[in-house]
Amino acid sequence: MTILLHDLVGADPARPFSPHCWKVAMALAHKGLPFACNSVTFTQVPLIEDGASRTVPVIRDGSRVVADSFLIAAYLDETYPDRPSLFGGEGGEAMARFVEAWSQSVLHAGLNMIVLEEIANLLSPEDQAYFRPSREARLGMTFGEVAERRAAEIAGFSARLTPLRMMLRSQPFIGGASPLFCDYIVFGALQWARITSSAKILEAGDPVTDWFERCLDLHDGLGRSVPAAA
Amino acid sequence: MTILLHDLVGADPARPFSPHCWKVAMALAHKGLPFACNSVTFTQVPLIEDGASRTVPVIRDGSRVVADSFLIAAYLDETYPDRPSLFGGEGGEAMARFVEAWSQSVLHAGLNMIVLEEIANLLSPEDQAYFRPSREARLGMTFGEVAERRAAEIAGFSARLTPLRMMLRSQPFIGGASPLFCDYIVFGALQWARITSSAKILEAGDPVTDWFERCLDLHDGLGRSVPAAA
Structure with a gap:
């Protein structure tokens, strides 16, 4: 079904x-x-x-x-235990919680500042009326204050990816030789930015960029089915 | 044997x-x-x-x-596959590489600035003659420059632990309900500081402190067998 x-x-x-x-x-x-x-x-x-x-x-x-x-x-x-595992065992399921916490507290914390205004502009007027005050309350900042920080957050974003970049010396995916849910956790953050924002946060030649491109290729290019923001 | x-x-x-x-x-x-x-x-x-x-x-x-x-x-x-697993499966072994990269690039990067001088003072004169120039070369800084940054690194260290702190909302160890090698990776970094340095980098009431105390209790208190630096 x-x-x-x-x-x-x-x-x-x-x-x-x-x-x-x-x-x-x-x-x-x-x-x-x-x-x-x-x-x-x-x-x-x-x-x-x-x-x-x-x-x-x-x-x-x-x-x-x-x-x-x-x-x-x-x-x-x-x-669906007979289909490919998303965690690769109990240890992997537990450690994926660490990857999630890192992605949320390090990557999303930066990306929130970068993509906020562009997301608001993607929404219907009705959604904007919900989104703007709810996000200002959550972030404890006005959209204007977020906009002032945006350039610095874009410039500093690459440094947030250092642990992933270092890990990629050992293996092609966070899940090892092939991707697991932990990869999709981090992919989700960068795909969010790719689809909503014009900010250039990944540079050519960066192993993280190469990993992200591999993720975009997965599953018949599912991630590429939505074009990047102009 | x-x-x-x-x-x-x-x-x-x-x-x-x-x-x-x-x-x-x-x-x-x-x-x-x-x-x-x-x-x-x-x-x-x-x-x-x-x-x-x-x-x-x-x-x-x-x-x-x-x-x-x-x-x-x-x-x-x-x-020794019949003894308790250190990784909890292939996914866990792969993701432990991410934990290692995070610990090395985020925790050690801060701790290096905090514990350096105190480690040098623990060494024999012969070892000091090796350690001081080799670490100055590795860090690209003199011991004096590291010392100038020390107080700020101590003050900022807690923020480096945010992903671990957030993850501990989900489970008591990075490995899940019980510890795995990923826990020992991070434990190693904090134990290094505990044994070498007088710096107070963990505060009472922090979930990370509670996790570290749980790690010190493991295996008949192996980690406590060496007292903390005075």
Whole structure:
């Protein structure tokens, strides 16, 4: 049965951009599970699956509804154990939590400053009316204050990637010889920036750029199915 | 048969302090393998096991000599598969490389500035004559320049631990419900500081401090067998 992924979009339903939804799309493709996307906007999120979650991603798999990207990945591995693993064992599932915490606290912390205004501009007026005050409250900064920091955050972003860059000397993916959910966690962050922002945050010749390109190639180029922001 | 761990010390042979040797001591205890330590100083390292390695840790297990903390952990899991795993599967072994890269590029980068002078003072005069110029060359800074940065590095160290702190909301160890080699990687960095430095880098009430105390309790309190620096 086809799994339904409730996926976040702005005014253009053909450009899903949520980092956490991208993690799940890549995870579903990794498992080889057919899935379809239901595009929702920020203000529609509370209405999906009878209010199952305040945030996306949410999936419906038959009668099961699961929210939260990490919990969805764990659900998929548990429910479909005969398909390629997303964690590569219990240790990998635990350590993926560390990769998630690093991505969230280091990469997203920088990217939030870089992509914020451009995301707002992708949204419908109704979503913008929700997004702007909610993000100002969450960040504790006005959009103007974020804009003032943007150039410095772009300049400093490469340094945030140092651990990934160093690790890539050992192996081609965070998951080892081939990708695991931990790769999709970090991919989600950079794909979010690729789709929403004109900022150039990855440079040619950087091993991280090469890794990101490998991720874009995965699963018949799923990540490339949405073109980069102009 | 008892495994021999060549372990780095300063002038006091009872205070091994190398972060990488601590990773291996914890890994050997985790596997339940009896081991003995051969204390070596910096200038003795090139002489051990007929010059097998320029760095410690090095272990001898019967006729096998293995160098490099990560390769030693992998060797132990491969050679003693019936004992508790250090990686929890292939995914965990791959992701431990990411934890290693994070620890090295984020934690060690800060700790180097904090513990450098105190380590030099722990060494014999002969070792100091090697250590001071070699570390100035590696860091691209004089000891005086490092000393000027020390207070700021101590003040900023807690922020470097943010990903670990965030992850500890999900589980008690980086390895999940119980520790794996990934925990010993990070433990090694903080144990290095605990043994060599008077700097207070962990605060009471921080989940990271609680995790570090749990690590010190492991394996019959192996980590506490060397008292903290005064």
